[in-house]
Amino acid sequence: MRKLIDAPNPLEKSDKLGVVHVSRKHESATRQVQGCANYVDDVTEPQGTLYAAVGVSECASGTIESINLDAVRQSEGVVDVVTIDDVPGHKDIGPVFEGDPLLADGEIKFFGQPVFAVLATSVNLARQAALKGKVEVSETKPILSAEAAHQQKTFVRPLHRFGQHADRVESTFKNAQHQAHGTLSIGGQEHMYLEGQVSLAIPDEEDRMKIYTSSQHPSEVQKLVAEVLDVKLHRVMVDMRRMGGGFGGKETQAAQWACIAALLASRNQCAVKLRLPRFTDMHVTGKRHPFENEFDVAFDETGKIEATRMTINGICGHSPDLSDAIVDRAMFHADNGYFLGDSDIVGHRLQTNMVSHTAYRGFGGPQGMIMAEAMIDKIARAIGSDPLSVRKRNLYGPTTGSFTPYGMKVEHNLLPDMIAELEETAQYWQRREAIAAFNRESPVIKKGLALTPVKFGISFTAKHLNQAGALVHIYTDGSIQVNHGGTEMGQGLHTKIGQIAANEFGLDLDMIEVTATRTDKVPNTSPTAASSGTDLNGKAVQNACITLKARLAECFAKSLGLEDRAGDVLFINEHVVLDEHKITFTELVQKAYFARVSLSSSGFYKTPKLQYNRDTGEGRPFFYFAYGVSMSEVSVDTLTGEYTVDKVNVIHDVGNSLNPAIDIGQIEGAFIQGMGWLTTEDLKWNEAGKLISENMATYKIPAIGDTPKEFNVKLFGRKNAEDSIYHSKAVGEPPFMLAISVWCALKDAISSLSGYTVDPQLDTPATPERVLKAVAAIQQSDCRGGAI
């Protein structure tokens, strides 16, 4: 560069809005509303791009006898067909443990398992050809239930167990005044990202490969593609600008499609796109784990928990995938916000002939946490107390205890204050009375109310994943490009990262460009998961900014002859300031360029304080907890089981919010998604193990009419006591579990039929059918209610 662009007029902008702790719009919003925000399928295709599809098994279990692909090869437009035998490198793409062959490898593990892949000249021709494969399987009886898996002792991983004073649980039970037992069957959940799985592989010189993929984990895609192709990692570059939703479904399970596309691209030396049609996507990708859990709880006459025994059974599908960590997280959240007394928590990882279930917002947390709430409801009905009173009675604190079943001390517990605030502002007790009055007068429609808390541990429980990198470039016009290891799936990560960088340099957001996530810019990244995207990458970006600021400050101080004062230089309002000296940011950048100062830096961060010993089941797996409380009011039609969620009040803890609008968006969205999980989203498999809720016509996520008429979300606004990025808190997953208040409210409405003496058995999802069944169970058990 010989000459730099003209620096802007150094006139000061007045009253510029702050860039953090304020609601700035999503960085892609204006492009999204115009349809010019590109997703993988929108990227301009290279000349000669061909299209792939997968052929799948039509049984759930057995040994492959033969694969006849003649008809596939002869099908119109077909260019290539591959099976597992055509993989030059690793055949197994399991993310943590082996068990996930790229294509079926001798055995069929689930109904709909990809057996071969076909490449053709159009999307339709590829998909049509894929239907023509003949796969002969000598079938074995599939294992399709938790019960069958337990009986046949099929597990994807060994069990894990922890507890506090587990040795005296039995005697505490013996001496307790009250005991209760409960079971709950908890349904899984389809991610239903609006953008299905898609990858575009473009071969580059010799054996190099470039991948566009809709993935939450570009580094893992890079590694697996390299392994499958048998090349070194540095030959593969993965680019991920944005996903059309992820929710965990693209954490590990985006890789298979990228690897298949890369395999075909490598063999045929042309660009290959593999986009799964929705019905295939639903058959071949894992879902939220269904669980079949059980508890025993001992408590006194005030409802105080004295001992807890819990068995957590995660139905993992055919392979480990991430199930070990998911069942662990279910166990870590079986207490929710409550002290469980003497405890013994065991978690099984059941292997079944189903698609391998995977990460999903909450990562097992919801399936553990709902057990705590089930237990509280049970206690409340047993002692004839309001469930809210029992909830408050058992919160971690001086009158109960401070250590979780896994031995982590609960510090900075916000739940007592948050519950008190919601109870007051949303008028729990007044509404409780009003509902009782309504129910007395209304024989068919019954209302229910519940207030439930959330305490969610923040950090990957696999310690090594709690690291992040960033790369920040300053250009000579003062504009800044930021790269980091996190991926944007709609959660506003790039917006928050942009705010952080802008804030560090004292610039407005339009000076910051956050680019696509690329494995050649920031290497060895962790998945964008566990709500950690901003916590980890925000800190890494901040650290890169701090490095650059130090260089610029030094350059500035030096130019003023004040070398020893570099530490006092400030970056504010597009200016750099030292005492009475002031220069525009851009001018200083140009000065630094001429002074041969590097204007690019990487940054790194690792989360402090983490240690968990899996052998002893003790430690601190989480940096901190995020909290929330929600209150839901529902109306149930006792003739049909139909219901509506009428009113929802939420107070949620995001520490110092980096961007209130985005945080509220996460909270509302998570709540509705959680509500869907617990209400209408009903996964069904037939007796052969085939998923029959295989499209959006038969699997119903919440629609716009399901939005509660009143939906009030408030941020709690207390800063994170731990040193997180600007003392904010992670927000992606925790609010998902606020929706448990809907499930409790439905049970409350049903329980009203018994005068609140019966705790209804309401497995999830609580479809109208299940609600009606619970209603009928009470009506038939000769409680009050019954005939009108």
Added chain:
Amino acid sequence: MIRFLINNDVVELNEARADLTLLQFIREHRKKTGTKEGCAAGDCGACTVVLVEPASSDNATKLNYRTVNSCITLMSAVHGKQLLFVEHLSDGKHLHPVQQALVDYHGSQCGFCTPGFVMSMFALYHSNTKPNRDDVLHALSGNLCRCTGYRPIIDATLAVCEQTPDDQFTARQDTTLATLLSLSSEKPSGTGNIFTPTSREELKALIQAHPDAQLVAGSTDLSLQFTQQLKDVQTLISVSHIDALKQCTKNEHSLIIGAAVPLNDAAPLLLNAFPQVAELVTRFASLPIRNQATIGGNVANASPIGDMPPLLLALNAILHLDNGDSIRTIPITQFFKGYRETTLAKGEWISAIEIPFSTPNQSLAAYKISKRFEDDISAVCAVFNVTLVNGKVEAITSGFGGVAAVPSTCEALENVLKGKQFASKECLTLGKQVLVDAFSPIDDVRATAEYRKTVLANLWHRFWLENQIVNQIETRVVQHA
């Protein structure tokens, strides 16, 4: 040939596969990628586009903006219309008001559903009706969002639709109208293997020439054969351009709805005559589907889970069946023979559905039970039509969906209850007993047989409660206007 407008440009399409969808045309042929494919089945709305046509009710001085799911719309449907998709909305660098509202209210997260929402909001904005919250929910009922939880989208839509429409499209309205009128005055001639007859005679001739061709109207169900089952289609004959099939008329005794009238066009007449069926009409799929789907198609399909047949059965509708030479009429109760099997003869089509008006002593209710209120398929659909004389049951006609292989009636209900005092407990319990045993439904993805039987009986309970003259009690969690 099919002629239409893409925004302001006249486009002529000469050759296209019969199964080419509008979405494929936009994304693959025109290389415009703003419109997204989420499900390719009309269930998610990511592919929503707007079709503009002269409003038939206003002497063609106004334009009608309608949303459709481009993923299941066939190209023949756009003849003579203006096609607008998300790329057309902003005016240079200026966002359209609906786009700006969505940005201002933080209504996009991952953004994949956003173009579809934008188009639904745009159509509602142009309805110029100052919609309330319920109107907004209905207008956006065909758009799924997995990220936001919808609240900001509802708020943005309410706010922007407060305004009187004022955009480049209203500014160009007259020109657009004139162009569209000239385009639609020309007969479409189909493309390749899809035929677009404009008269009864042409239709007859085409059916004779192509005996294996499938008839198609709104294509909301037929398209699934291509997009979901990946079937190859040979020949299609679209009935959507035959004026005679698109007329609605009324006489003293009945309402006569042309078989190719989209449900939303028929809805005002239908609801005027039978306001009690609002729930069923609103819950009959999403707005974009209702903009295309026809009553004739829903009947001809003979699906056991279609929502119109139960209603038409309970109302004793008469079907007009045409073979091009003569029209015969049969009661709809004689139409459904077996699973997706009808008494339609070869070469015959449904030309109209005639619905006799109710008498003042009839009580009518149409109930739909599904997991989700919006855009879901009935687990059970039940329609009761009871005639009372002096408080006694004189006649009961009924129609049910989701309980048998065909849309069904239940004559036993009338046989058992005739002459009973409607208000009596006996009428309640006997009716429930009849219904619980009337059908042998199956377990499927939507519900178990057990639930279907129980709910059917309980819907009679609901009907009985709702039609008591004294002691009215609340029986519904959702109210439909």
